[in-house]
Amino acid sequence: MQRHEVKxxxxxxxxxxxxxxxxxxxxxxxxxxxxxxxxxxxEEAGARAAFGAAYAVFMHPRCLNCHPAGEQPLxxxxxxxxxxxxxxxxxxxxxxxxxxxxxxxxxxxAGRHMPPGAPNWHLPPxxxxxxxxxxTAGELCRQFKDPAENGGKTIAGVIHHIEEDPLVLWGWSxxxxxxxxxxxxxxxxxxxxxxxxxxxxCPE
Amino acid sequence: xxxxxxxxxxxDVDVDPSTPLLWVLRDTLGxxxxxxxxxxxxxxxxxxxxxxxxxxxxxxPVSRAAGKKITTIEGLSANLSHPLQRxxxxxxxxxxxxxxxxxxxxxxxxxxxxxxxxxxxxDDAMAGNICRCGTYPRIRRAIHRAAELLAERxxx
Numbered sequence: 001m002q003r004h005e006v007k008x009x010x011x012x013x014x015x016x017x018x019x020x021x022x023x024x025x026x027x028x029x030x031x032x033x034x035x036x037x038x039x040x041x042x043e044e045a046g047a048r049a050a051f052g053a054a055y056a057v058f059m060h061p062r063c064l065n066c067h068p069a070g071e072q073p074l075x076x077x078x079x080x081x082x083x084x085x086x087x088x089x090x091x092x093x094x095x096x097x098x099x100x101x102x103x104x105x106x107x108x109x110a111g112r113h114m115p116p117g118a119p120n121w122h123l124p125p126x127x128x129x130x131x132x133x134x135x136t137a138g139e140l141c142r143q144f145k146d147p148a149e150n151g152g153k154t155i156a157g158v159i160h161h162i163e164e165d166p167l168v169l170w171g172w173s174x175x176x177x178x179x180x181x182x183x184x185x186x187x188x189x190x191x192x193x194x195x196x197x198x199x200x201x202c203p204e
Numbered sequence: 205x206x207x208x209x210x211x212x213x214x215x216d217v218d219v220d221p222s223t224p225l226l227w228v229l230r231d232t233l234g235x236x237x238x239x240x241x242x243x244x245x246x247x248x249x250x251x252x253x254x255x256x257x258x259x260x261x262x263x264x265p266v267s268r269a270a271g272k273k274i275t276t277i278e279g280l281s282a283n284l285s286h287p288l289q290r291x292x293x294x295x296x297x298x299x300x301x302x303x304x305x306x307x308x309x310x311x312x313x314x315x316x317x318x319x320x321x322x323x324x325x326x327d328d329a330m331a332g333n334i335c336r337c338g339t340y341p342r343i344r345r346a347i348h349r350a351a352e353l354l355a356e357r358x359x360x
Contacts, residue, residue, distance in 0.1 A: 083246065085331035096317055096329035097258035097310035103245035109263045115245045 047198020050191040055137040055203075057188045060181040062171035066123050067132035073123055074133075077179055092125035108175035116178065118170035124151070141202035155196050163189050206270045210235065211279025221267035225259075226250045228266045229276060237277040237305045241334070248333030251306035252276045258313045277305035280312060287353035288312055291346040299337035307333045311347050319358075320351050 033041075057063060065074040073082040089095035094102070104121035108114070124130040128151050132140060143149045144158050153161065162168050172185045181188065195201075208215045210233060217232050229235045229252065238261060241249030245260040252261045253275040254268070280286045284293065288308050291297075298304045307330070314321055314329035321329070326347050335343070 083332075085327060087328050096314045096325070097248075097251070098329065098332050099257055102257055102259045103263060105263065105265065105268065109244075111244075113244060115263055 043198045044201050047195045048201045048203055050194035050198070051141055051201075052137055052203055053183065054188055054191040054195065055140065057171075057181040057183050058132050058140055060171075060179075062174055062178065062181050063168075064132045066167075067130055068123070069131050069133040071126070079133075088123045088126055088129075090126065092123040094122075108173070110176070112177045114175070116170070116175045119166045121167065137203040141200075145200055145202070155200050159189075159192055159196050162192055206266055208233075208266070208269055208274060209272065210274045211276060217266070219266055221265060221270075223266045224262050225252070225254075225264045225266045225269050225274070226261035229261060229274075235276050235278050239302055239305060241303065241306070246334075247303070248306040248310060249303050251309040251333065253309060253312070256313070256316070258310045275309075277309060280308065286312070287350040287357065288315065288346070290353055291350035295342055295346045295349060297339055297342040297346045299339055303333060303335045303337075304339075307335065307343055311343070311350070314347065315350060315354060319354055321347060 058067075061074070061077050061079045065076075065079055068074050071088045073086055073088070074080060075082045084098060086098050086100075087095045089099070094100045100121045100123070103115045105115070105117035106119045107117045109117060128149070130143070130150065135143065145155065147153060150158060169185065172180050174180055183191065205216050205218050206221065208217060208228070210229070215233060217228055219228055219232060226238060226240060229238050230240070238252055239249040240262060241247035243262045245263045248260070250260055250262040251258050253259070253273075254264065255272050256275075281289060284290070288311050292304070292308060297307075310330055310333050314325065318325050318329075323344065326344055330343065330347075
């Protein structure tokens with residue numbers, strides 16, 4: 001890991017701990033409420049902040065490119081429309097001669113500009129598009145919590161998806177020429193678990 | 205040894221499992237109708253059918269095709285009777301011809317899934333197949349013509 005990355009992560013941990021402590025102190029001092037209640041409020045504030053941190057991952061091209069607002073997947077670190085006029089199609093697996101797995105294998109093809117790959121490469125289906133592109137942290141959070149918009153998942157199911165789905169995990173092994181998300185996989189999962197354990201509160 | 209089923213025939217090939225299917229088809233089996241274009245799934249010249257889908261054989265490891273049904277341009281029909289082949293000949297689509305087997309294999313999937321495609325459907329299906337000669341207008345006409353031939357065949 002590069003030195004600036006280690007520093008960034010240390011700084012982030014410090015900021016999170018400090019925010020939590022400040023939140024508890026502020027709540028106790030400001031309202032005089034019981035420490036247990038104040039701690040609960042601080043936990044919720046921490047959980048909300050954790051989602052804010054994870055949001056940077058969701059908005060990263062490795063995640064966002066396959067959660068587009070339109071019917072075309074995006075590609076590259078600049079999230080440009082996918083070459084070849086590739087479309088979502090009826091099932092999220094592409095259309096006609098341009099289905100995702102026609103080019104995308106179950107693993108990356110080695111080399112720069114070669115097709116990336118993971119098992120079951122696809123977009124969300126049109127009936128459940130799970131759009132990330134253009135969503136605020138609050139909007140995305142509420143979408144994750146709504147089974148009508150998240151593919152019928154519980155919060156535990158959402159956590160399982162981001163922790164286990166090979167297509168999600170691919171984001172941290174994206175192949176040559178593609179940057180990984182801004183948090184490590186472990187940090188990202190930890191943030192999302194903190195969010196879930198703290199009652200899955202959403203930013204405004 | 206990997207067993208392949210190509211154009212209805214079984215072949216046992218002794219190749220590295222990571223070898224692109226394209227090179228097994230061309231160099232090992234001698235089926236040279238499928239072309240090498242870009243080698244990175246960008247141009248469509250290497251399109252063949254794997255279990256009916258129009259895969260880019262230049263990036264498909266042969267291990268993925270083991271035991272599965274593969275169709276190349278040589279196997280689309282026994283006697284050039286596929287509506288796409290008839291339309292392609294009738295309209296005289298190719299110029300240099302290099303990309304055309306890939307074009308036809310891509311169009312075959314389109315017609316299988318949509319027997320009366322619109323221009324938009326053709327764009328959605330065929331935008332991944334590049335033609336340096338620019339035969340696109342004739343490709344479009346030939347796909348519409350093939351759809352007519354298909355419909356005539358259905359009426360008979």
